[in-house]
Amino acid sequence: MVEAYRPSSLEEALKIRADKGALPFAGGTDLMVKYRYESGAVPEYPAPVIFLTHLEEIRKIYSQDGELHLGAGTSLAELMSHSEVPELLKEAVRTIAAPGLRNTATLAGNICNASPAADGVCALYALDSRVKLSSPRSSRELAIYEFITGPGKTELREDELLTEIIIPRDRSTTRLFRKVGTRKANALSKLSIAAAARLSGERVDEVRIALGAVAPTVLRSVELEKQIQGLSRAELSERLEHFVQSYEAMVQPIDDQRSTAVYRKKVAVNLLRQFLTSIAA
Amino acid sequence: MKAQISTPIRRVDAKDKTSGAARYLADMSFEGMLYAKAVRSERPRAKILRIEVPRLPEGYTYVDASDIPAGGKNKIEMIKDDWPVFADKEVRFVGETLALIVGPDRGMLNRLCREVKVEYQDLEPALTIDEAESLKGGAIHGTDNLYADYNLRKGDPEEAFKKADRIIEDEISTGYQEHIYMEPQGVVARPEADGKLGVYFSGQCPFYVRHAVAGAMGVDEEMVRVQQAVTGGAFGGKEHYPDVISTSLAVAARKVGRPVGYFFDRVEDISYTPKRHPSRTTFRTAVDERGNVLAMDIDVKLNAGAYESCSMVVLQRAIFSVNSVYDIQNVKIRGRAFATNNVPSDAYRGFGAPQGLFAMEVHMSHLARTLGLSDLKYKSRHLIKKGGLTVTNGRIHEEVKLPEMIERIDEMSDYRRKVKEFKKGSWRGVGFSMFNHGSGFTGNGEQEIIRGVVKMRKRSDGLVDLLVSNVEMGQGLQTTFRKIAAMVLDLPVDQVVYNDPNTDLVPDSGPTCASRSIAIVGYLVQEAAKKLKARWGEEGEVLVEHRYAHPPRLHWDQEKLDGDAYPSYGWGINVIEVEVDPLTYEVETKGIWAIHDVGVAIDEKVVEGQVDGGIIQALGYGSLEKLEVKDGRFQQRTMADYTIPTSMDFPRIKSALVDNPYEYGPFGAKGAGELVFDGAAAAFADAVQMAIDRDISRIPVTPEYIMEVYEND
Numbered sequence: 001m002v003e004a005y006r007p008s009s010l011e012e013a014l015k016i017r018a019d020k021g022a023l024p025f026a027g028g029t030d031l032m033v034k035y036r037y038e039s040g041a042v043p044e045y046p047a048p049v050i051f052l053t054h055l056e057e058i059r060k061i062y063s064q065d066g067e068l069h070l071g072a073g074t075s076l077a078e079l080m081s082h083s084e085v086p087e088l089l090k091e092a093v094r095t096i097a098a099p100g101l102r103n104t105a106t107l108a109g110n111i112c113n114a115s116p117a118a119d120g121v122c123a124l125y126a127l128d129s130r131v132k133l134s135s136p137r138s139s140r141e142l143a144i145y146e147f148i149t150g151p152g153k154t155e156l157r158e159d160e161l162l163t164e165i166i167i168p169r170d171r172s173t174t175r176l177f178r179k180v181g182t183r184k185a186n187a188l189s190k191l192s193i194a195a196a197a198r199l200s201g202e203r204v205d206e207v208r209i210a211l212g213a214v215a216p217t218v219l220r221s222v223e224l225e226k227q228i229q230g231l232s233r234a235e236l237s238e239r240l241e242h243f244v245q246s247y248e249a250m251v252q253p254i255d256d257q258r259s260t261a262v263y264r265k266k267v268a269v270n271l272l273r274q275f276l277t278s279i280a281a
Numbered sequence: 282m283k284a285q286i287s288t289p290i291r292r293v294d295a296k297d298k299t300s301g302a303a304r305y306l307a308d309m310s311f312e313g314m315l316y317a318k319a320v321r322s323e324r325p326r327a328k329i330l331r332i333e334v335p336r337l338p339e340g341y342t343y344v345d346a347s348d349i350p351a352g353g354k355n356k357i358e359m360i361k362d363d364w365p366v367f368a369d370k371e372v373r374f375v376g377e378t379l380a381l382i383v384g385p386d387r388g389m390l391n392r393l394c395r396e397v398k399v400e401y402q403d404l405e406p407a408l409t410i411d412e413a414e415s416l417k418g419g420a421i422h423g424t425d426n427l428y429a430d431y432n433l434r435k436g437d438p439e440e441a442f443k444k445a446d447r448i449i450e451d452e453i454s455t456g457y458q459e460h461i462y463m464e465p466q467g468v469v470a471r472p473e474a475d476g477k478l479g480v481y482f483s484g485q486c487p488f489y490v491r492h493a494v495a496g497a498m499g500v501d502e503e504m505v506r507v508q509q510a511v512t513g514g515a516f517g518g519k520e521h522y523p524d525v526i527s528t529s530l531a532v533a534a535r536k537v538g539r540p541v542g543y544f545f546d547r548v549e550d551i552s553y554t555p556k557r558h559p560s561r562t563t564f565r566t567a568v569d570e571r572g573n574v575l576a577m578d579i580d581v582k583l584n585a586g587a588y589e590s591c592s593m594v595v596l597q598r599a600i601f602s603v604n605s606v607y608d609i610q611n612v613k614i615r616g617r618a619f620a621t622n623n624v625p626s627d628a629y630r631g632f633g634a635p636q637g638l639f640a641m642e643v644h645m646s647h648l649a650r651t652l653g654l655s656d657l658k659y660k661s662r663h664l665i666k667k668g669g670l671t672v673t674n675g676r677i678h679e680e681v682k683l684p685e686m687i688e689r690i691d692e693m694s695d696y697r698r699k700v701k702e703f704k705k706g707s708w709r710g711v712g713f714s715m716f717n718h719g720s721g722f723t724g725n726g727e728q729e730i731i732r733g734v735v736k737m738r739k740r741s742d743g744l745v746d747l748l749v750s751n752v753e754m755g756q757g758l759q760t761t762f763r764k765i766a767a768m769v770l771d772l773p774v775d776q777v778v779y780n781d782p783n784t785d786l787v788p789d790s791g792p793t794c795a796s797r798s799i800a801i802v803g804y805l806v807q808e809a810a811k812k813l814k815a816r817w818g819e820e821g822e823v824l825v826e827h828r829y830a831h832p833p834r835l836h837w838d839q840e841k842l843d844g845d846a847y848p849s850y851g852w853g854i855n856v857i858e859v860e861v862d863p864l865t866y867e868v869e870t871k872g873i874w875a876i877h878d879v880g881v882a883i884d885e886k887v888v889e890g891q892v893d894g895g896i897i898q899a900l901g902y903g904s905l906e907k908l909e910v911k912d913g914r915f916q917q918r919t920m921a922d923y924t925i926p927t928s929m930d931f932p933r934i935k936s937a938l939v940d941n942p943y944e945y946g947p948f949g950a951k952g953a954g955e956l957v958f959d960g961a962a963a964a965f966a967d968a969v970q971m972a973i974d975r976d977i978s979r980i981p982v983t984p985e986y987i988m989e990v991y992e993n994d
């Protein structure tokens with residue numbers, strides 16, 4: 001049997017989380033697969049579970065100080081139909097599974113599951129997102145890349161819940177999200193790219209590039225982005241292959257049941273080059 | 282003109298299946314039923330040294346080879362009987378059944394199975410065709426690892442090779458394919474009140490199950506009663522494997538004296554049940570100065586897995602199909618089915634033909650590419666005609682309508698214009714494939730092995746019982762059989778009663794496979810109905826039967842594999858248009874066109890259903906369904922990783938039929954179920970070849986593979 005809690009407030013949820021070491025259960029679309037048992041058998045969870053997505057406190061989407069706050073309980077479908085959610089994120093979310101799943105799955109779950117192939121997470125890296133983590137006594141914020149530390153690993157403490165995802169306004173003028181999946185729907189990513197750039201006139205003011213499923217976590221290099229920022233489009237054009245090669249050196253994918261390292265690397269680099277070319281002169 | 286019988290009616294099973302009213306095996310209740318779970322081999326090849334069974338809680342029972350009743354045997358009688366019910370001395374593949382644990386709670390069964398400790402002495406496994414051929418780790422089967430080794434000859438290949446202007450070599454290979462039938466495998470075995478053993482199952486061949494269970498239990502076949510349950514899909518995957526489950530369950534049910542059910546989990550089903558045979562075919566082809574084929578020397582190798590099952594017959598169909606629709610004057614063919622330490626390969630829609638046809642069709646396109654000739658013109662020069670000689674030196678007795686079909690599909694798809702417009706290597710391509718498929722058992726199997734019988738009974742209430750052992754498994758038989766009988770008897774379709782077969786109540790009209798249900802059994806239904814019609818005026822109950830007789834003029838020598846391999850053929854052409862993404866090598870299919878000659882469609886909608894399903898399944902085989910083996914384990918074991926097509930992956934299919942009535946088919950019908958699978962993979966590969974201007978030589982044509990051939994050029 002699975003012990004399950006359905007708290008009536010966030011406060012109660014945080015208390016149960018802290019007291020029982022309960023496992024947060026949002027849409028359950030990762031959890032139910034992870035702890036699935038063979039047909040006809042009751043699943044076995046390592047800890048009691050705590051249902052979250054009904055809690056009003058974490059079902060809100062609102063803007064504050066120019067930043068968008070997404071409550072951890074909002075479903076992917078809700079987020080896709082919200083006018084203030086950045087296009088780049090919507091495009092990524094649209095490639096997740098199929099409508100039925102998006103009606104119940106959450107972005108918080110996508111983050112906390114910490115898969116390097118998570119499509120929503122890839123876009124969140126490129127959007128400079130942060131997560132808000134709350135415990136019964138305090139709360140803190142971490143950048144998404146600080147929060148996720150490895151495949152399936154995060155900085156989430158045993159008494160914490162992820163309550164909000166915070167996304168600064170995206171002022172990019174050029175964007176690319178591309179998922180290369182195992183098929184056209186209900187597919188997991190072989191690799192993905194989420195990229196955004198702000199051009200003003202002939203200059204590249206800002207660039208943010210995230211690559212999914214080519215390293216233990218989503219890959220983003222603020223270093224390289226800094227080198228690109230401030231260049232004129234012509235300068236970028238001249239140094240394009242240099243940047244492509246620098247990224248290529250960082251891309252360290254693996255062979256697995258979905259694809260090969262060689263393919264992932266080659267295609268990630270192709271897509272990256274396509275994006276850089278689109279912002280270069 | 283379209284035959285009257287072709288006009289679609291509403292499928293008899295449509296409402297129950299779409300509303301959820303249909304009761305599949307797992308929906309049925311059996312009082313006091315316990316569940317079974319297999320203790321499976323963890324090793325691809327090993328000697329079993331010791332098995333340590335945990336102390337079982339009350340109500341749980343361990344069942345293994347020692348429980349097989351006296352008089353029975355630890356062998357599953359299929360076409361061969363090399364597959365044991367329970368492995369007791371050695372294991373030959375990962376997932377082989379060592380024992381069953383039986384009890385009330387499935388969670389507990391899972392735990393108990395994991396606690397069984399098996400001590401193995403590992404042996405070196407042979408997993409690939411090459412490893413099997415080089416006898417890695419010693420022979421698994423016999424002294425040479427060959428379940429079958431055949432040689433065919435037509436014309437005088439040695440002489441023809443001497444005249445060659447040029448000899449072109451080629452190697453084509455195909456991968457595994459998993460069936461992903463609607464519901465996973467399931468069987469319930471129950472000791473019945475009348476002393477018989479009841480077997481309820483999802484599957485294709487009730488009399489195969491009866492035979493296998495009776496053999497293992499050492500009882501007369503009449504002491505086993507097999508009832509087919511509503512079956513959502515099978516595709517060949519439930520042709521023999523239900524025998525494997527039923528035999529062990531029968532032993533368990535006898536031991537515990539209660540019904541015992543086993544309902545496979547999907548992951549278990551993908552991991553351990555049979556798959557389509559992977560193949561590798563090499564060609565040496567002699568051409569003259571105009572490029573025309575003078576002779577071919579063909580070598581077909583199948584990876585048949587750990588037990589033989591039906592591999593010998595699959596191999597026969599593979600080599601009989603390996604010249605496809607072409608009349609090559611001089612041919613030498615060798616075919617071998619290799620024993621390896623993988624899950625046994627077994628029946629899958631097409632039964633070896635898709636491998637043979639794919640190899641030949643792709644080879645023909647390679648020849649055209651190598652010689653710089655137009656693909657369609659080149660293929661057309663070699664087409665077989667009525668009276669033409671097959672690779673088994675039999676004749677094509679029917680009219681071959683391919684020339685007419687080529688024109689029709691060209692109109693539908695604009696193929697010839699597109700070939701001109703899309704330049705080779707322009708990332709756009711259009712592919713063309715032709716194929717045929719013999720209906721029914723190979724050679725004189727229908728006559729010598731099956732001898733199918735159909736019975737029909739006019740009841741006193743005026744309804745007609747159609748008594749056959751063939752099953753509805755999604756292909757529409759409930760509708761088409763009734764239509765045939767009703768049309769002959771001039772009755773409304775709903776006055777013909779055709780229940781899911783029960784071996785106590787129906788005669789053995791053979792298994793549901795090999796595109797034989799309409800072509801062979803449908804004809805028996807028609808002839809039985811004619812007999813019944815002649816006696817319609819008689820009072821009370823009237824029972825008639827009709828038995829298969831081989832059509833005259835056909836000859837077959839099973840020893841030499843010589844003569845008419847099949848009584849009739851279905852024919853088809855597929856055209857597929859694609860665009861390949863130059864950055865990701867992903868393929869977008871832009872159009873799919875198909876035309877088939879199935880004689881006469883018993884119901885156009887049912888045939889359309891077969892066409893749509895068959896082509897999409899073949900495109901999955903050809904492009905998506907990668908199934909790799911590592912250390913004897915399949916690497917793609919879930920439906921997330923083993924990717925069959927979704928409705929988003931391919932566009933709607935435009936298909937047409939040509940009528941070409943077959944004398945010995947019901948209302949002129951021939952088989953359609955497998956034919957519709959046979960061509961799409963080759964057309965897809967051909968389209969990709971054109972798009973990237975490189976030879977494609979294996980399936981699935983994944984983006985990874987496209988990148989490889991593109992980059993390594």
Ligand SMILES: Cc1cc2nc3c(=O)[nH]c(=O)nc-3n(C[C@H](O)[C@H](O)[C@H](O)COP(=O)(O)OP(=O)(O)OC[C@H]3O[C@@H](n4cnc5c(N)ncnc54)[C@H](O)[C@@H]3O)c2cc1C
Pocket residue numbers: 023024025026027028029030031032033052072095096097098101104105106107108109110111112113117118119120156160161162163186187188189
């Ligand atoms: C058929 C199928 C297709 C899929 N396709 C895709 C795809 O295309 N792309 C993709 O990226 N993913 C895909 N997934 C994975 C999954 O659906 C997503 O990762 C989804 O976003 C998970 O959200 P959830 O709410 O269901 O998470 P859950 O399963 O509820 O939770 C996931 C993890 O996050 C933790 N968690 C959840 N909420 C919180 C919280 N508020 N605080 C702390 N921890 C929390 C849970 O404890 C768990 O460890 C697919 C899954 C399935 C079953």
